[in-house]
Amino acid sequence: MSILKIARMGHPVLLAKAAPVPDPSAPEIRRLIADMAETLLDAGGVGLAAPQVHVPLRVFIWRQAEGMVALVNPVLTALGPETEAAWEGCLSIPGLRGEVPRWRRLHFAGLDADGRAVEGEAEGIAARIMQHETDHLDGILYTMRMADLGRFGFNEELARAAAPAQNPA
Numbered sequence: 285m286s287i288l289k290i291a292r293m294g295h296p297v298l299l300a301k302a303a304p305v306p307d308p309s310a311p312e313i314r315r316l317i318a319d320m321a322e323t324l325l326d327a328g329g330v331g332l333a334a335p336q337v338h339v340p341l342r343v344f345i346w347r348q349a350e351g352m353v354a355l356v357n358p359v360l361t362a363l364g365p366e367t368e369a370a371w372e373g374c375l376s377i378p379g380l381r382g383e384v385p386r387w388r389r390l391h392f393a394g395l396d397a398d399g400r401a402v403e404g405e406a407e408g409i410a411a412r413i414m415q416h417e418t419d420h421l422d423g424i425l426y427t428m429r430m431a432d433l434g435r436f437g438f439n440e441e442l443a444r445a446a447a448p449a450q451n452p453a
């Protein structure tokens with residue numbers, strides 16, 4: 285396994301639409317997911333999408349209490365009209381965070397790291413992370429979803445202003 289270099293905002297890979305993974309069980313995809321997991325742990329984030337490590341494929345990982353989870357070729361669908369705004373960070377936009385409106389509840393479907401079909405419902409932080417990561421697969425950064433650019437700033441300044449911390453994704 286190896287720690288991969290994370291692309292930062294301004295790199296074109298972060299604005300491109302990623303391609304579906306043709307064979308999730310292929311050895312190179314397993315290796316990619318393992319390397320992404322090591323990279324995410326090293327960086328101290330909660331989520332990481334393949335385009336963030338310069339690989340334009342539709343796969344992301346995130347950390348749950350139970351461990352690291354991968355979702356390949358994800359499809360998200362809103363459950364209901366409710367949205368909620370909360371602070372987000374991004375490993376590709378280091379040192380900053382901003383408040384982003386997201387669907388509160390969603391249905392997700394895709395494939396796991398073994399190529400098996402998975403689906404379910406998520407809400408709150410889990411739903412937020414999945415939306416943040418799926419946006420990366422479509423070339424969208426959280427800053428492009430913000431409703432109020434006044435609620436965007438450097439972590440250190442916002443900490444003094446008592447905005448809640450959020451691990452980057």
Ligand code: NI
Nearest residue numbers: 374375376453
């Ligand atoms: Ni991100």
